[in-house]
Amino acid sequence: MAEAEFSTLVEVSLRVNGERVSRRVEARRHLIDFLRLDLGLTGSHAGCEHGVCGACTVRVDGEIVRGCLTLAAQLDGADVWTIEGLSDTGEVRDLQQAFVARNALQCGYCTPGMLATCADLLERSPAPSRAEIREHISGNYCRCTGYEAIIDAVETVAAARRAATGQVAIGQATIGETAE
Amino acid sequence: MSINLSALDRPNSYIGRTVPRPNAPRLAEGRGTYVDDITLPRMVHVAFYRSPHAHARIGRIDAEAALAVPGVLRVFTGRDIAAVCSPWVAVLAHLKGLKSAPQHAIAVDRATWAGEPVAAVVAESRAAAEDGLAVLEVEFEPLPVVAEMETALDPETPLIHPELGDNLAFRRVHEAGDPDGAMASAAAVVEATFHTGRHTGVCLEPRSILAAYNRAENQLTVHHSTQAPHMIQTVLAKHLDMPEGNVRVICGDVGGSYGIKVHVYPDEMATAAIAKIMGRPVKFVADRIESFSSDIHARDHRIKGRLGVDAEGRIVALEIDDLTGIGPYSVYPRTSAIEGNQVVNLCGGPYDFANYRARTTVVLQNKTPTCQYRAVGHPIACAVTEGLVDLAAEAIGMDPVEFRRRNLVRDDAYPYTSAANMRFEGLSHHQSLAKLVEMMDYDALRAEQARLREAGIYRGIGIASFIELTNPSPFMYGIGGARISAQDGCTVRLDPDGSVVALSGVTEQGQGTEAMLAQVVAEGVGVPVERVRIITGDTQVTPYGGGTWASRGAGIGGEAALQAGLALRANILEVAGAMLQAAPETLDVIDGEVVEKATGRARMPLGELGRIVYFRGDTLPKGLPREMVATRHYITSDYPFAFTNGIQASLVEVDVETGMVRLLKHWCVEDCGRVINPLLVDEQIRGGIVQGLGGALYEHCVYSEDGQLLTANMADYLVPMAAEMPDMVVAHVETPTKESLLGAKGAGEAGTAGAPAAVMNAINDALRPFRARVTAMPFTPERILAALGRIPERRF
Incomplete structure (x- = not known):
């Protein structure tokens, strides 16, 4: 009995939101349950537990994954980021502010996963079309908004980020002129 | 009487203004508490x-x-x-x-x-x-399993509850005027059978x-x-x-x-x-x-409808025969007869006609129980009515917009009682129609449709007028014996630092109730909205109330909050008058300060008033009322319900080879009376539309003959996802209810009420050159191809 029990437990050491975490987890423990139940990171949500709704979307080693289709035991050495960490570092603050301003969230249950997916898109594609935004978030179910507000918010942030990058370039040019 | 909005430029006039939701940043950071x-x-x-x-x-x-x-x-x-x-x-x-x-x-x-x-x-x-x-x-x-509602009442069908005597849960027949006579004299009578697929909230x-x-x-x-x-x-x-x-x-x-x-x-x-x-x-x-x-399912209906029109295209009679299966039990405590009852109440709702017969038959079956789901009965009644209206327009060769123009209840006809005995205080069907036609550039779309048809591209335009029941009185549940409050209350409190706490019996589900309440309270008391904290959802703390249902939060909870806010303001002014040696009616509260009403001159911040009241009450005259808390309750009483109205349009493209429907655009003009927060109302409409589109195109609880649910996961049960959904244009006409000072009616269900009808009419408009028609939701590619005669029809 003790042997059988032992074989179902796996040691993992990983980084979650930049902090080192070591736990002994059941082999069947999904990442979403590991985050919520073992680490108290309740910002990520379980919606369907079969990989369709996207509510449990988190970032693992730079890629977005379904927390309900990933086993914690797979994550030894991994680098995991959840909404709590992405909020604390300010990485998605502009997206969050745009979501709030545009009312691109209502009940908020899909929002942490949606933000992770949107951040992933903007990292890959700084100027996505509306159709591209729709396509990229098409694995994230939102029952409340009808999606249009989310598309608007992402479009706004993409434009603002491009403008900010542009401003840096203009700023450099200005400095150059002054130097002349 | 309704609140005067000419004062909208005051610093704390928040009613009618887009204000961000105070609880949204918390949810966006994953710091909510579910x-x-x-x-x-x-x-x-x-x-x-x-x-x-x-x-x-x-x-x-x-x-x-x-x-x-x-x-x-x-x-x-x-x-x-x-x-x-x-x-x-x-x-x-x-x-x-x-x-x-x-x-x-x-x-x-x-x-x-x-x-x-x-x-x-x-x-x-x-x-x-x-x-x-x-x-x-x-x-x-x-x-033995009773799965099929069509045969649930047959003598050979087993009884689910033998002690009830049959599988009939409820039947209601409503008749007005002389439907038989009117049908007989009609220039044209159209008829069709509609199915709304059983679906659920997910x-x-x-x-x-x-x-x-x-x-x-x-x-x-x-x-x-x-x-x-x-x-x-x-x-x-x-x-x-x-x-x-x-x-x-x-x-x-x-x-x-x-x-x-x-x-x-x-x-x-x-x-x-x-x-x-x-x-x-x-x-x-x-x-x-x-x-x-x-979870409760909903909308498992088969509806046969007939509509008679005269030679001028005026509706003379409507007949509805509704059948719905509700599962083995009526759901507690609201019951599962309400949806069928709503179909009877709402069919034909936007139109001016006198002869009406409607029957609903509510049967038991061995499937998941059904009950009230967003827009209860409305999407069904609207689809049947608007489907028949389009058929009638086609039958007499009239444009569907013109047909509606001739038949919608006139904007100056109110108060108006419908053929179903629903009482309308004030609606704006014609103004809404005119706005919609202009907004979507209807004539240009028709021209484009004709042009594309030449090229083998089949686009369709569908219109759907609707009414929506909001702000329910005890006529909805209370009179039937259910302990469900139609009244709601709000307690507003001024704390020593001049901030305000408001406790309300309506609840927040993400629709923005707390933002709406904060705005109304801020305006009522006269403080900046960020100084108002809203508390909902605790029976030990808030006034007793009904919560969220039947689009009642803003209209009922909002009015209670406004009245409580105004009462607190009056209490504040009484104390301020004593402190400032001024008559209370010469003072006002604006932007968190007591001011002279005539000049606007600041006399005292509320924080100072709070300090005196709470910590130096000894300096105030003995016996001076100093209640920095006010509670008000509100219940609608002039009308059983405050009906709203609106109209939607859908533009679709149907691929006649694959049966796929592409949603190109959607429009909605709706009238929920006073709009308190324009952005939140628009997003309620958009979210509601998409929920309606889901039922019309994708969502279906499919059962086997032995009562097994075959679509019990999100891979088999399809919901609207971002890639398939259209952009939506939303506009408003505002006809405030005169019953309350706030003038607000509900907005949460309007989108869902009209969207399925609009998309159905759009698909059928696209299919018209093929003389094909679909009337069974969801309109899957398979059903569309079957209607086109490209594949055999299959029952499901």
């Missing part, structure tokens, strides 16, 4: 063994193996729970003849649908409880409850994802045989509800009962499969 986020000391988890059969006698339940699983603590049968939780029968006196059978929290002798709880396993974790379920042995003796947060019982105090505290905390408090107290005051329901963040979370669910009642038995906190969170098989 029920499943709460952990209590000694908390255990319950999982339910659900009937695999649609109808079966429950035999021996052997718990031995389950109890041997590590972490499993207890196993409960129906009889165990029945000892502490009494059964319920969901009928209402005003729905004459409605019958249902006693329903237990856990089935006692018989399981009556696949998914009904038949046993419960309690364990230290949900995973351990599910391990216990896996080895729990339950014997069943399968019984809240992203599943139903969740955490019940904690304290034996020392006989106190039950329930954290619940619900729309109606006070109703749940009442129901728990009644069926667990406790004083109502000893039950507290707390509702924190709710991950979507849409009507799904306004009902009493057997598994949730069982969870509370188990908490009472075990004396410790018990959590139940439905997983997705049990959500599909145990």
